Amino acid sequence: MRTPFTVRLFQSMPRTGWIALAVFAAITWIGIPVAHLVLPEGHALHVSAYTLTLLGKILCYMVVAVAMDLIWGYAGILSLGHGLFFALGGYAFGMYLMRQIGRDGSYGSDLPDFMVFLDWKELPWYWAGSDSFLWAAFLAMALPGVVAFIFGWFAFRSRIKGVYFSIITQALTYAAMLYFYRNETGFGGTNGFTNFKRILGYDITAPETRVMLFALSAALLIACLVLGRYLVTSRLGRILTAIRDAESRVMFIGYNPLHYKLFIWTLSAVLCGMAGALYVSQIGVINPSEMSPANSIEIAVWAAVGGRGTLIGAVLGAGIVNLAKSYFTVTVPEYWPFFLGFLFIAVTLYLPDGVVGLWRKLMTRKAGDSAEAAPQPARAAVEGKTGEISDTATKGASA
């Protein structure tokens, strides 16, 4: 009997946000597909398969950045292991893509090539159901979700916070990487999964399939932004930021932070898993290097560059950093790590609120020039200070 959910979903985003999303949808669902499928190769606006795949990949990364921002920017929990959830989604869906190869692999067997190579005679039990698209799609969400839930349950219940939590997440993704590197694990070892042929029976490299996967990635990003916006403007969103700023206060007014952290943490992992599934379908390969600690750190850099605590910032950050990365890896690949490091330091020192923070500062300055009193920066003015708000007494001797 309350305001219907759809109405509130709609109200949670200002009109400019909806317009921006509509423009984005028009470009990604109509503009780019037409440019790839219809325009001839020599045309100035033609989008090549390479570009399409690159953009599709970045869309997936943007989803991950939004997921990261929900947990880090809003709830104040820095995960340096989000690459794991992304990769788990990729692997879960990759199993299905491996099965879709059918007998077209190099050994002409029903089993994936790497299993034939290992002389396995049948699929391991955890590959059961991997020939079903729906099961694979479900698993790509459920697997990261369950792993995140179990890990989060223990970590948050033990009140592990801050740097300690971040380090443990690094260790988690590193351990998973080592595990997936092993051949006996049943996930293709170092090479992981690749040489996919089909998805739902369609040729996975056909232009139409590529366009479809690209459009789906865009749809996922839009859905994430709408959902994310609703979440952060709901009371739950205000509780998350309250936990970030003064967790003990939250407890003493009767909320259990464990449940809130677990909710947003698990949701964040599920979003990463979905992005991973679309990523592997477009890139055509998933291997354990996706779980390398450096990858997860890069995800945090995206959010930091764009501006933590603003969803659009995460999207921009992922876009900027990845476009720069693909530029560097084509021209001067050896300088990329240095540039990334430089970027991170520069942002930390000079742009604590990222690109979006810079933009806002410029806008308020402009507004301040025209109208003398600008009451808007009120919220921004305290932003800097909140880091110092510690929990009154750190006397908690209890566990």
Added chain:
Amino acid sequence: MSQITAPERVAANKLAEAENRREHWEGEATTGHVVTGELDLSHNVILYLDDITVSFDGFRALNKLSLTIDAGELRCIIGPNGAGKTTMMDVITGKTRPDSGKAFFGQTIDLTRMTEPEVAHAGIGRKFQKPTVFERHTVFENLELAMKTDKRVRNTLFASLFDDQRDKISEVMKQIRLDKAADRVAGLLSHGQKQWLEIGMLLMQDPKLLLLDEPVAGMTDDETERTAELFVSLAGKHSLMVVEHDMTFVEALGGKVTVLCEGSVLAEGDLATVQADPRVIEVYLGR
């Protein structure tokens, strides 16, 4: 930013009224935990601490502390720095587990087995020594978050404010004299105003027992006086335990005074008696 003025909600509010009532009562003690039972005030005692000891690395912050507070009472706790006043509140609110001793809320609720949110739901509200409000939320949002309601994830995901809840927030804002600052970010308030906001958050929780750790620190004389009036008006309906160093304030509250020293009770009685007690004079002036 604040979602307080969406016109659609106003329309929906009428319809929601009935559901609202139901939710209020259902949602009373819900963090998704086992609730330890109803508050039993049959012996007119709301808080009962018995023989509580807390030690930090061998140092006894609380040393066999025993104390009872009657229902509706306004009790002041005074004592030199390091006497264990804050530690006592930590024990009551589930933040610190005592090494030994009992802590009961009413006759039946064992506080030493509960987590902070459970204690809050049982009906104990706490104001920290250093004012702790959500600095990046507005005054209104701070009060909204503190409001007594279903505080489980699922509810907060879909929650919106009802008319009576909004009225309650306005009422409390008037009480703490921040009604003109509803949309102000709490981080920009003065120290005294933050203290008041935190008191306001307690009022929103509607607790049966309020623990107030140095509530008037940093307030002007005028603010202090008004805070005293507010607390006196709360006593009776609520029980209060106020820790303060400011003797004029303690005097204005007029309740019974307990002197804490080195982790146990040194003296108890009305302010004049306590102040005349040679042992009390000794700890305050003797060093």
